Structures are given as structure tokens and as C-alpha cells.
Amino acid sequence: MTAAHKIISDDAALEEGELVTLARRCWEADGGLPLAVEPWFVRSRWSRPGTKTFTVRGPAPGAAAEPGSSPGDATAGGPSSGDAAVSTASSGDAAGRGSSLENAAMGAFSGDAAAGALPAAGDAGGSVLLAAIAVRPGPRGSVVTGLVDPAVRGSGVGSRLLDAALAVAAESEGATAGFVTVETEGLSADAEKLFESRGLRQFFAEEVMRIDLAAAPAPEPTWPAGTTVAEWNGETAERFFQVYATAFRERPGFPDPSAAEWIEETAEDDDFQPERSLLATLPEIGDAGFVSVGDNWIQQVGVVPAARRTGLGGALIREALRRMASAGLHEGWLCVNVDNPAVSLYRRIGFKGVGHRARYRPIDS
Incomplete structure (x- = not known):
């Protein structure tokens, strides 16, 4: 990397x-x-110690170019290669600034699978955050998440930031040294190409789905004959767990938690x-x-094998959606694994896909 493209050390948190603003632009x-x-x-994703x-x-996306600059100085309204400042920072002293929720992270990497030069370092005064990537310690190695403003995608920024993050992850120490997971909560086709070009393979992916509860009356349920329904409480929680375990144990990667662990994780959200x-009960x-x-999220749905296709x-x-609508909520959400056949059921109910989230690891890991 040339001096014009060097990464500047910066201890400023x-x-x-500005991260929320960048995340929103990526999500949109x-x-x-x-x-x-x-x-x-x-x-929870960017403030973990270590x-x-x-x-x-660089300049805010869409800002007017300086007089005399050529059209090639900017990418989709982004900065010229002489406008943007690249920096690194460590948040090792960030203790207490938010809990860490492992194995999930926001991210929207730029669509620039072909490596390009980072914009040159310059005066960051008055500039805005255009891209960022973080490497945080996780229980199974380093976790990488990134954001690149849509206005500067295609300039090579995402490629270089990802390379820098993977280099940091490769130098990690401890029992999980060298292990890395790259995460995104808004996967695009170009980001997928970028990850694959760096030898990363997808091992987890979910479709994010939404239903509009304001546009039409909430769909009425049609129950199998004799169904009785109970809400979650201290007496029924264990029964919820037993149905969960029976419904999901056959799926690959089932975590097999204890009843106490699962109930605590569910109820303490x-x-x-x-x-x-x-909880639904059938006569036979x-x-x-x-x-x-x-809130307005379907978190988990499970049916025991004997009651499927009923x-x-x-x-x-x-x-559940009817109760959301009765509480004044205007939309419902869920995430479903891309290989789960239940996605067809969700579409019949009225859910529509609004994007994907995914996790990647090196092919040889």
C-alpha cells in the first residue's frame, strides 16, 4: 500500500x-x-472491548464536487480518492458500552469484488463516515462486520476494508486464533461475490420477511379440530420447551439447550x-x-412431527399476528432459514421477503 493510500492510526471512538446513520443508509x-x-x-456489535x-x-454522499474536479473523482456521488480519510481505532477501553450478542452482526459490505485502492488519507475535518469495518473477539474466534455507504460502492473501499479486517483476525491469539466469521445483516449479490473472492463460504443464511398488518385485516386462524391454546406463563414454560425440543431436535446444528437455559433465554428478552x-394442544x-x-416479531414456530401438515x-x-394487530401494531416480522420449507407457508400467509442475513467462514476452516 502506497503512502497515498496508507491507513491512519486514530484512537478516537x-x-x-454516525454508525446508526450509515447502518440506515445500507439497510435502505x-x-x-x-x-x-x-x-x-x-x-452491541461495535463497542465490545478489544x-x-x-x-x-469523506464529504457527505451527494455533496457537490470541487470546481475543476473531473467526473472520475467521485463514485456515485462519493468522495474523490484525495478526499477521504482512512483510519483505524481500537475500542479496548469500551467496557460497559453495551452488551455483546454473539454470532449476529449488522453489516452491508460494498459491491466491489475487484480490489481497488483505498481513498487517500486526508483531512477528515467536517467529513462523514462513509465506510467502517470492525473485528471483535467472539467465542469461536474473531467476528467481522462492515458497512459501506451505497454512494461509494464500487470504488474498492469494501474490498480493502475486508482485507484489513481479515488480516487482523489472522493475527489473533488464544485457543481460537485464526478462526473468523464474517457477518452481514443485509446481504447483497455483490457482497456475496466479494466474500467468495476472499475464500469465504456461506454456512448460515436467513430470509428476512415482513407482513403488512395495516393494509388488510389480520388473517384469521383455522385450527385443527379440538385444538386448545394456552399462553406462556410460569406453569406452561416447561411445556413450551418440550415442544421446541421435539420439533427442532432433528434439524442439523440443533443446540440442545437445557429447559432452564431455553426458558431463561426466551423469557428474559x-x-x-x-x-x-x-402453546397448542391436540386431542390425539x-x-x-x-x-x-x-414485540412484532415471530421469534420461533415449532410443530412436533406427528402434528405436521395439519x-x-x-x-x-x-x-399471533391477530394479537399483534389488536395491540395496534402495523407490521409483523420473522426470519427463516433459506433451506426451511416453512418459507412457503409464510408466503401464503402474506409475508414478503425483504432481504437476507448471512454468515461466512474461510473455506478451509
Whole structure:
């Protein structure tokens, strides 16, 4: 890397507001997880102690070019190669600035699979955050997440930032030294090409789906004959878990938590809604299906094998959506693994895909 393209060391912490603004611009372009633009979400991904960040700054996207500059100086309204400043920072002293939620991170890498030069370092005074990438310690090695403003994509910024982050991850120490996961909450086709060009393979992907509850009446559930429904409470929580375990144990990668672990994780979510989280019982089967809900999110839906293809799963979702609408909510959300056949059910109910989130690891890991 030439002196004109050097990375500047900078101990200044990233401002939460500028990260939120950048995250929103990426989400508006790429779709994906809407929670990724929430301040608490941003804190949990970018403020963990030991996090290393790389940033690119320059004039606000869409700003007028300086007189005498050539059209080639900017990319889609972004900065010229002499305008943007590239810096690194470590947040090793960021303790207490937000909890870390592992194995999930916001991100929208630029669509520039072909490596390009980083914009030259310059005076960052009065500039805005155009791109950032972070490497944070995780339980299974380093975790990489990044954001590149849509206005500067195609300039090589995302490629160089990803390379810098992967180099930091490769130098990590400890039992998980060298292990890395690259995460994105708004996967684009160009980002996918970029990851593949760096020898990364996708090992997890979900489609993010939304239903409009304001445009039409909430869909009414049609229950299998004899169905009884109970809400989540201290007496039914264990029964919810048993249905969860029976419904999901056959799926690859099932985490197999204890009842106490699963119940605590479910109930302690700040957005958990016990009155919208439902357990269905069938006469010939017993406890047969459940849905857990957080605010306006369908968090989990499970039906035991003996009760599948009875319409129970769809009825549980429709009833949860009906209760959301009754509470004044205008939309419902869920995430579904891309290889889960339930995606067709969600589409029939009225959900529409609004993007993907994914995780990548090196092919040889």
C-alpha cells in the first residue's frame, strides 16, 4: 500500500449516531434485518472491548464536487480518492458500552469484488463516515462486520476494508486464533461475490420477511379440530420447551439447550410478549405446537412431527399476528432459514421477503 493510500492510526471512538446513520443508509439499499439500524444493536456489535475498527471518511454522499474536479473523482456521488480519510481505532477501553450478542452482526459490505485502492488519507475535518469495518473477539474466534455507504460502492473501499479486517483476525491469539466469521445483516449479490473472492463460504443464511398488518385485516386462524391454546406463563414454560425440543431436535446444528437455559433465554428478552406466545394442544397428540413472539416479531414456530401438515403451524402464526394487530401494531416480522420449507407457508400467509442475513467462514476452516 502506497503512502497515498496508507491507513491512519486514530484512537478516537466511533460515534454511535454516525454508525446508526450509515447502518440506515445500507439497510435502505440492501434490506435485511431492520433491527440493524437500532442504536442498541449498533452498540452491541461495535463497542465490545478489544474491537479493532477501520473507517473511511469523506464529504457527505451527494455533496457537490470541487470546481475543476473531473467526473472520475467521485463514485456515485462519493468522495474523490484525495478526499477521504482512512483510519483505524481500537475500542479496548469500551467496557460497559453495551452488551455483546454473539454470532449476529449488522453489516452491508460494498459491491466491489475487484480490489481497488483505498481513498487517500486526508483531512477528515467536517467529513462523514462513509465506510467502517470492525473485528471483535467472539467465542469461536474473531467476528467481522462492515458497512459501506451505497454512494461509494464500487470504488474498492469494501474490498480493502475486508482485507484489513481479515488480516487482523489472522493475527489473533488464544485457543481460537485464526478462526473468523464474517457477518452481514443485509446481504447483497455483490457482497456475496466479494466474500467468495476472499475464500469465504456461506454456512448460515436467513430470509428476512415482513407482513403488512395495516393494509388488510389480520388473517384469521383455522385450527385443527379440538385444538386448545394456552399462553406462556410460569406453569406452561416447561411445556413450551418440550415442544421446541421435539420439533427442532432433528434439524442439523440443533443446540440442545437445557429447559432452564431455553426458558431463561426466551423469557428474559426485553421484547418478549408472553400473551402473544402460544402453546397448542391436540386431542390425539397432546402438546403439539408453539409460537414465541417478541414485540412484532415471530421469534420461533415449532410443530412436533406427528402434528405436521395439519395446518397447526399456520394457525399459530395467524393467531399471533391477530394479537399483534389488536395491540395496534402495523407490521409483523420473522426470519427463516433459506433451506426451511416453512418459507412457503409464510408466503401464503402474506409475508414478503425483504432481504437476507448471512454468515461466512474461510473455506478451509
